[in-house]
Amino acid sequence: MNLTKAEIVELRQQADGRSVRADLARRARLILLLAEGLTWSAIRAKLDCNDSYIALWSKRFAADRLAGLFSRHAGRQRYKVTDRLEARVLARTTKHKPADGSTHWSTRKLAAELGGDISHMTVSWLNQVELWFTKIKRDVIARGVFTSVPDLKRKLMRYIRKYNEQPKSVKWKYFDPTRRITPDSIITVH
Structure with missing residues (x-):
């Protein structure tokens, strides 16, 4: 089997690396x-x-070189959240209370309520997106002054680029019930 110098270097790093997964x-x-x-x-x-x-692995390497050494799991097809499904999630959470009498929806309760059309993981993800847009609304839009739609776009993109220089994970802590997001506090941009 013929290897390039770059492949040899990469393979040696993978073979000897302490932080590399054992199977790789x-x-x-x-x-x-x-x-x-x-x-x-x-x-x-x-x-x-x-x-x-x-x-198996020599055949995969011959076909795909270094990329062939990574495991391939069939898994399931990539899940796409459609606008219709997102609207169903938002409608359910804003217009209905959980049947068990609790005060809020959990991701698992909501997924079950929607009849298996969506996983509970797709529901922490939609919530993450909602939190991101809430942050943008609070930090940029709420008190911003915009002279035009292009001005709004420019200011939003500047904020996003600056945020991405040192992104922070969303923390799942909730302490202040007075700062709850309500449907009428969410703005719609067309």
């Missing part, structure tokens, strides 16, 4: 051993693996 390091060692010309028998003994492991 093992695959990198496999490719390096194959490149050195070791037999499958010798590789099986060194890596404690079988012929199907060697065949």
